[in-house]
Amino acid sequence: MDGTARQHHVVVGGSAAGIAAALSMRQHGFQGRVTVVEAGGELPYERPPLSKALTEADPAFARPIVPESVYTEQRVDLRLGTRVLALEPASRAVVLDDGRTLHADRVLLATGVIPLTLSVPGAGLTGVVTLRDARDARVLAARLRRGGPLVVVGGGFIGLEVAAVAREAGLDVTVAELGALPLEGPLGAVLAQRVTDLHRGAGVRLRTGVSVAAFTGSGEVSGVRLTTGEVLAAATVVVGVGVRPDTSLAERAGVRCDRGIVVDQYCRTSEPWILAAGDVTNQPHPLLTARGRIEHWDNAQRQGAVAGAVMAGAPRPHTALPYFYSEQFGMTLQMYGRPCPDDEFVLRRDDPAASDGGFLGFWTRRNTLVAAAGMNRPGDLRAARVLIERRVRVDAPALASSATDLRALARAPMPSCTPERPVASSAATTPATPGREENQ
Ligand SMILES: Cc1cc2nc3c(=O)[nH]c(=O)nc-3n(C[C@H](O)[C@H](O)[C@H](O)COP(=O)(O)OP(=O)(O)OC[C@H]3O[C@@H](n4cnc5c(N)ncnc54)[C@H](O)[C@@H]3O)c2cc1C
Structure with missing residues (x-):
């Protein structure tokens, strides 16, 4: 035994x-x-x-x-x-x-x-909800079926995903965000602006630099009073302000x-x-x-x-690179790694496929790729992940150029991707299927 x-x-x-x-x-x-x-x-x-x-x-x-x-x-x-x-x-x-x-x-x-909640007047009104489990989802789905307006407090991933599906279903949606832009923390200002443009283009209203002073209503929520004094009409409020x-x-x-x-x-x-x-x-x-x-x-x-x-007695360390995905308006946002404020950000320019609203951005530290994020660019991001894990040295102009084929670089044998060697440019790339990262 x-x-x-x-x-x-x-x-x-x-x-x-x-x-x-x-x-x-x-x-x-x-x-x-x-x-x-x-x-x-x-x-x-x-x-x-x-x-x-x-x-x-x-x-x-x-x-x-x-x-x-x-x-x-x-x-x-x-x-x-x-x-x-x-x-x-x-x-x-x-x-x-x-x-x-x-x-x-x-x-x-x-x-x-x-999930965190807000300690403001009216926080206990029916229709002020958070979303963490299947029961929350059923409650929220039933409310959305009855129509809007929907106010989402907090422009994080979950809040923006709710805003996107509600807007696609034709609801009037407003996102109230404390920061200058939704998702600016994880994505930085440039990519956060792209995601913001996606939402605004689809008709989501945005209030930034604001917080909630109170939820208004009698029994049921009917409005959100912002710290600016503005009152947003609301049939449902999703509070997505962190955990x-x-x-x-x-x-x-x-x-x-x-x-x-x-x-x-x-x-x-x-x-x-x-x-x-x-x-x-x-x-x-x-x-x-x-x-x-x-x-x-x-x-x-x-x-x-x-x-x-x-x-089970078979120890091994957890070393997988942080990864997330999010789906908004039929697009898939993905990110590998976690940049620091001092890292250099590089946006890929002249993306031949940019007409789909997609984008690709990178963060480097001392000329080493440390993080990458993009919308509808799963193939490039999988390649970037390999380059990050190998701690490959890569210069910003090469990353910025759509002529640099990240997938070819990632396929290169280890010696050509050693940490001290800058990458070269080659042919452009095409995206593969978006979605979740496959299991290792
Ligand atoms: C709405 C939503 C959408 C998301 N979308 C994405 C996404 O698109 N991409 C992505 O990367 N991540 C996403 N996430 C995050 C992802 O789901 C979480 O990272 C993941 O669920 C974390 O798993 P976990 O097991 O650590 O904790 P949890 O999923 O939080 O599970 C913890 C469990 O512990 C149980 N528990 C707690 N205390 C006790 C106790 N004392 N006794 C018994 N049971 C207890 C709870 O009931 C719960 O089921 C999403 C999360 C939510 C809520």
């Missing part, structure tokens, strides 16, 4: 990171018991469709991460509709809200994040937290029997200058898979 057969591993949170971890334990030969405890009552599902399918005729919000049969085949005990109330380090007990207690040799915390990591269990169990559960590249926390993965973690990364949270689907499932391997 395998030495792990008598062990019991408990995963708290059955979403992208937790399910990836549970399945990864089996892939790496763990023979013991695996239990996933999930507070939500539905078979674990993907969250990205929640903001994209809101106005579909028959939206399937709870698209399973894997079919139910996989849990049986892989001997993963799913405890749905069950919340973990506490972890007791002395006895390694996991206390559940159904009155039971599990003994765990090791625990993985994959508890994710909680906070759900560290409550970790903190009570004595795990070190600092704007997230602090982990190393192996998902280990300050408590040897507790690991953590996904949106809730504050993680280091070899290609980033600072630790932080990476609140994207790709990171959650890759980091979860690493945690599962570590728990």
Whole structure:
């Protein structure tokens, strides 16, 4: 019998990171018991469709991460509709809200994040909503079916995706954003302006440099009073102003937290029997200058898979380059890496395919490519990812020129992409299929 057969591993949170971890334990030969405890009552599902399918005729919000049969085949005990109330380090007990207690040799915390709300008058009115789970999506979809106006507070990814689908469905939509431009934080001013133009061109109204003073209405929301004094009419308000990591269990169990559960590249926390993965973690990364949270689907499932391997006794570090995608008005925005304010930004000029509204931008640090983002440019971005991971030296004019074939450079054998060598230019490129990054 395998030495792990008598062990019991408990995963708290059955979403992208937790399910990836549970399945990864089996892939790496763990023979013991695996239990996933999930507070939500539905078979674990993907969250990205929640903001994209809101106005579909028959939206399937709870698209399973894997079919139910996989849990049986892989001997993963799913405890749905069950919340973990506490972890007791002395006895390694996991206390559940159904009155039971599990003994765990090791625990993985994959508890994710909680949407922030606004503490202003009227915040409790019906129709002022956030979007994090399938139940939120069903409520919001039903409200959007009744029509607008829709006000989105916060021009982040989720807010802009909701704005896009609502506008495509013909609703009157206004986005109220605190910053100078939506998405300026992750994308920088130049690319954020492109995304803003896309929304404005589709008829989304935008108010920038504003915050919310109050939500107005009696029982139901009917308006949003901005800090400028303007009142926007609203039948529904989506508040998308950020999230906070759900560290409550970790903190009570004595795990070190600092704007997230602090982990190393192996998902280990300050408590040897507790690991953590996904949106809730504050993680280091070899290609980033600072630790932080990476609140994207790709990171959650890759980091979860690493945690599962570590728990199965097959440790490997989490090194995947941060990646996200977002879909707005039929276009796919993607980004690899995470630039710093001091990095040099380069916009690709003379893009022969720019008539589709797409674009491509790069960030370099000491002539090394560190991040790339684009709209409807998946092939170029996959190539840029390879160049970033290889820490290839590349000069800004080459990146700016559409004559530089990134895919050819990425296909080049390693010696020609060594860090000290600048890249050369060659033929132009054509985009491939957009969408999610494929799993490694
Ligand atoms: C509407 C929406 C759209 C998105 N779109 C994109 C996108 O287009 N691209 C992209 O890259 N990313 C997107 N994301 C982000 C992506 O979905 C997240 O990065 C990913 O879901 C994080 O997974 P996770 O497992 O770390 O945490 P979560 O998905 O937050 O799951 C945490 C789980 O833990 C459970 N839990 C918490 N505490 C307990 C407890 N005490 N006991 C039991 N269970 C508990 C919760 O119920 C929850 O199910 C989107 C997110 C949302 C909400």
